[in-house]
Amino acid sequence: MKFLSYAYNFTFRQAWRHLTIRGRECDRIALTQYLDQTYAGKSYLYYNGRSALAVALKTLLGAKVQGAKIGVNAYTCYAVVQAVQEVGAQVVYLDIDPKTYNFTAQTLAQTLKKQRLAAVIVQNTLGVVSDITGVEKVAKLAKLKIIEDLAHSVGLRYKDGRPVGTVGDATFFSFGRGKPVDTEHGAALVLRGDYAQAKIYVPTKLTSRQNRRRDRLYPILGWKIRKTYRTIGRPLAWFCKAIGLLRGSVEGKPEPFVTMANWQARLVLEQLQNKPKLTRLPLLVKNRDAVLKALAKHGYYFYEIWWDSAVSPRRLFSKVGYDQTKTPIAYQVGERMLNLPTNLTAREKREVVKIIKEASRGA
Numbered sequence: 001m002k003f004l005s006y007a008y009n010f011t012f013r014q015a016w017r018h019l020t021i022r023g024r025e026c027d028r029i030a031l032t033q034y035l036d037q038t039y040a041g042k043s044y045l046y047y048n049g050r051s052a053l054a055v056a057l058k059t060l061l062g063a064k065v066q067g068a069k070i071g072v073n074a075y076t077c078y079a080v081v082q083a084v085q086e087v088g089a090q091v092v093y094l095d096i097d098p099k100t101y102n103f104t105a106q107t108l109a110q111t112l113k114k115q116r117l118a119a120v121i122v123q124n125t126l127g128v129v130s131d132i133t134g135v136e137k138v139a140k141l142a143k144l145k146i147i148e149d150l151a152h153s154v155g156l157r158y159k160d161g162r163p164v165g166t167v168g169d170a171t172f173f174s175f176g177r178g179k180p181v182d183t184e185h186g187a188a189l190v191l192r193g194d195y196a197q198a199k200i201y202v203p204t205k206l207t208s209r210q211n212r213r214r215d216r217l218y219p220i221l222g223w224k225i226r227k228t229y230r231t232i233g234r235p236l237a238w239f240c241k242a243i244g245l246l247r248g249s250v251e252g253k254p255e256p257f258v259t260m261a262n263w264q265a266r267l268v269l270e271q272l273q274n275k276p277k278l279t280r281l282p283l284l285v286k287n288r289d290a291v292l293k294a295l296a297k298h299g300y301y302f303y304e305i306w307w308d309s310a311v312s313p314r315r316l317f318s319k320v321g322y323d324q325t326k327t328p329i330a331y332q333v334g335e336r337m338l339n340l341p342t343n344l345t346a347r348e349k350r351e352v353v354k355i356i357k358e359a360s361r362g363a
């Protein structure tokens with residue numbers, strides 16, 4: 001059996017370490033020093049990426065953030081939209097190139113002919129890097145702030161050779177569930193250039209005791225559920241969800257005063273220094289529901305997709321008032337996306353490809 005969910009990216013050893021590791025104040029200091037040096041700026045640690053993005057927008061735009069228009073990849077995560085709206089700004093969706101899942105410099109330039117944007121978020125969707133050279137040129141001409149979102153792309157380089165995260169006015173990271181750096185929750189913001197001197201609040205509060213318990217337990221619970229899925233695993237997953245011990249991955253809201261725990265900072269630094277990699281391979285399919293069912297019949301549980309709609313997860317899509325006629329490519333990609341885990345053996349890969357081909361043809 002293979003999964004995309006239930007902390008599939010954790011071995012038992014990693015899950016046990018995640019449960020038991022201790023951290024100290026010096027771990028946060030070491031992490032911020034590493035980020036300051038690597039990304040040439042001043043860094044702050046948060047509990048989730050949406051908080052880091054909300055603070056970035058407020059810091060870069062000041063009072064003008066109210067009502068400001070922000071360019072956002074039209075294929076994105078609900079948390080990004082949530083952060084923009086939380087600070088009183090407006091999302092302007094930029095349609096994507098179906099091969100890179102990112103908006104192009106040309107789309108940005110065309111949008112700027114019609115409306116004025118204050119900032120743009122470069123997302124490097126699913127680890128596919130943006131055309132930063134083109135985007136930067138357009139942004140400079142239009143005096144547009146660039147925020148780099150490294151949730152999927154930490155450690156990569158743009159085609160022009162620059163490391164991701166070293167171009168924008170601000171760079172933020174999510175170390176949330178399933179990300180290349182995964183401590184279940186946690187995030188960072190690096191303010192760069194003149195903004196590195198900005199006086200901003202340093203969050204010190206920890207999240208609730210219940211969230212902290214959930215963060216510690218998720219990988220080990222996920223491991224147990226995966227290993228026993230055909231016997232007690234499935235009812236165990238149901239029970240953990242019912243009592244609130246397991247939650248959907250995009251739950252939560254921007255909380256700029258809340259930070260990650262010391263032990264999370266320690267794990268984040270270790271993982272950052274260990275060449276992080278994305279744990280999913282994107283693949284576009286026809287008849288996705290039929291494909292998912294056929295895969296599950298053979299023990300491949302790939303239901304948790306990044307991303308299963310243009311603004312994901314699908315259960316929140318209707319909340320954002322998305323007009324699919326304006327950004328049709330992103331909408332279509334959201335309807336057809338499937339992810340494969342990166343730990344399939346050669347035999348499993350062949351089997352998965354065969355199942356996908358048959359199911360997408362047959363339905």
Ligand SMILES: Cc1ncc(COP(=O)(O)O)c(C=O)c1O
Pocket residue numbers: 047048049050051077079080123149151152174175176186187249250
């Ligand atoms: C590309 C991207 N940016 C930002 C976020 C927000 O991160 P968080 O869930 O830590 O708030 C996510 C979340 O999944 C994401 O996928």
